[in-house]
Amino acid sequence: EPEVTQTPSHQVTQMGQEVILRCVPISNHLYFYWYRQILGQKVEFLVSFYNNEISEKSEIFDDQFSVERPDGSNFTLKIRSTKLEDSAMYFCASSGGLADTQYFGPGTRLTVL
Amino acid sequence: QKEVEQNSGPLSVPEGAIASLNCTYSDRGSQSFFWYRQYSGKSPELIMFIYSNGDKEDGRFTAQLNKASQYVSLLIRDSQPSDSATYLCAVRSDGQNFVFGPGTRLSVLP
Numbered sequence: 545e546p547e548v549t550q551t552p553s554h555q556v557t558q559m560g561q562e563v564i565l566r567c568v569p570i571s572n573h574l575y576f577y578w579y580r581q582i583l584g585q586k587v588e589f590l591v592s593f594y595n596n597e598i599s600e601k602s603e604i605f606d607d608q609f610s611v612e613r614p615d616g617s618n619f620t621l622k623i624r625s626t627k628l629e630d631s632a633m634y635f636c637a638s639s640g641g642l643a644d645t646q647y648f649g650p651g652t653r654l655t656v657l
Numbered sequence: 658q659k660e661v662e663q664n665s666g667p668l669s670v671p672e673g674a675i676a677s678l679n680c681t682y683s684d685r686g687s688q689s690f691f692w693y694r695q696y697s698g699k700s701p702e703l704i705m706f707i708y709s710n711g712d713k714e715d716g717r718f719t720a721q722l723n724k725a726s727q728y729v730s731l732l733i734r735d736s737q738p739s740d741s742a743t744y745l746c747a748v749r750s751d752g753q754n755f756v757f758g759p760g761t762r763l764s765v766l767p
Contacts, residue, residue, distance in 0.1 A: 577754065579755075579757075585759070586745075586757050586758065586759040586760065587701065587745065587747075587755075587757040588757070589754040589755060589756070589757075592754050600754055602754070633700075635700050635701070643688075643689060643749075645691065645703055645706055646691075646755065647703065648693075648700040648701045648702070649700060650699070650700050651699075651700045
């Protein structure tokens with residue numbers, strides 16, 4: 545069964561450093577998303593991406609964040625200068641259509657020291 | 658601000674009982690509703706979705722939607738210890754993204 549994959553599973557970084565989180569969505573899906581979940585809190589939407597551009601973003605997704613689909617399979621989230629409060633699980637999701645179910649990857653745990 | 662509310666729990670039920678999980682949402686224009694299960698440290702896993710008022714059944718799970726009351730619920734019949742997890746209600750309005758509730762922690766006692 546096709547699934548969303550994410551790498552790395554755990555990333556530790558120093559405050560102020562740049563990180564890139566990687567995702568491989570399900571191959572025939574067209575819509576891609578990033579969510580985050582701070583420990584013990586709810587899942588929060590960051591950004592959605594379709595047709596090589598951002599279609600929606602939340603207030604959390606400020607200038608420190610960017611997304612890219614560098615090739616036909618990868619979808620990345622970059623945080624330019626990490627802060628302590630960026631520590632969270634980051635989930636990538638994809639869906640086949642606008643109104644379709646979103647399928648989540650296993651997540652990347654980001655720890656900012 | 659679009660809000661999705663759930664009782665945080667924990668909700669404890671004995672094995673074999675029916676577990677009833679509830680969710681309310683603030684945006685009357687919401688169009689689709691999803692229930693995800695999340696085990697500790699894992700990603701959300703889809704259980705089922707519902708778009709229309711009424712009940713939708715899938716195996717041991719039944720989703721119920723009442724748009725007039727802005728209420729969606731999930732019933733789990735014959736609850737098993739492996740059902741112990743946090744259940745997330747997710748609501749989509751006119752955009753693409755989901756608004757998640759805080760989740761209800763379910764504990765099924767053997």
